[in-house]
Amino acid sequence: MALAELGAVVLDCPDPRALAGFYAEVLGGAVEGEGDWVDLKVPGGQSLAFQAAPGFVPPAWPAPDHSQQFHLDLTVDDLDAAEDTVLALGAKPLDAGDRSRTFRVYADPAGHPFCLCAC
Known part of the structure; x- marks a missing residue:
């Protein structure tokens, strides 16, 4: 319980x-x-x-000497379409270059890291 x-x-x-x-x-x-x-x-x-x-100071990513505290994993059906949308909404890519992976890392407009993850 x-x-x-x-x-x-x-x-x-x-x-x-x-x-x-x-x-x-x-x-x-x-x-x-x-x-x-x-x-x-x-x-x-x-x-x-x-x-x-x-x-407020946004977390640094990746920064071994400064913890990001946490991040959100957001599951999507289409990584490319989701990426286009979050970038248009003001997200910034942090680690989205490797297209062979099933996730990409971004920062929201306030600087919090989040991942788009393929289902």
């Missing part, structure tokens, strides 16, 4: 509404809230939340 249930994954960022909008375009769902805390209710019931963090 579990002690707890996952409520939300929360990303610190400089602009919660803008980053929630980016992930809403990528994952679908509804953006709720304003100000220092914004929720994205994604299909399937999970929540991704965004919290204003004054002085």
Whole structure:
């Protein structure tokens, strides 16, 4: 029996509404809230939340001397199409050059690393 249930994954960022909008375009769902805390209710019931963090410094990737803390793996049907979309939405490629792999690494507009992973 579990002690707890996952409520939300929360990303610190400089602009919660803008980053929630980016992930809403990528994952679908509804953006709720304003100000220092914004929720994205994604299909399937999970929540991704965004919290204003004054002085936010994005993680460095890859940087053995600075942990990235965590990253999101987003499963997609078509890596090329998904890549085109996230880049158009403002993502930056971090490690997307090796087309033989089943994943590619990007940074969201606030600098958090995430991977697009082939199903």
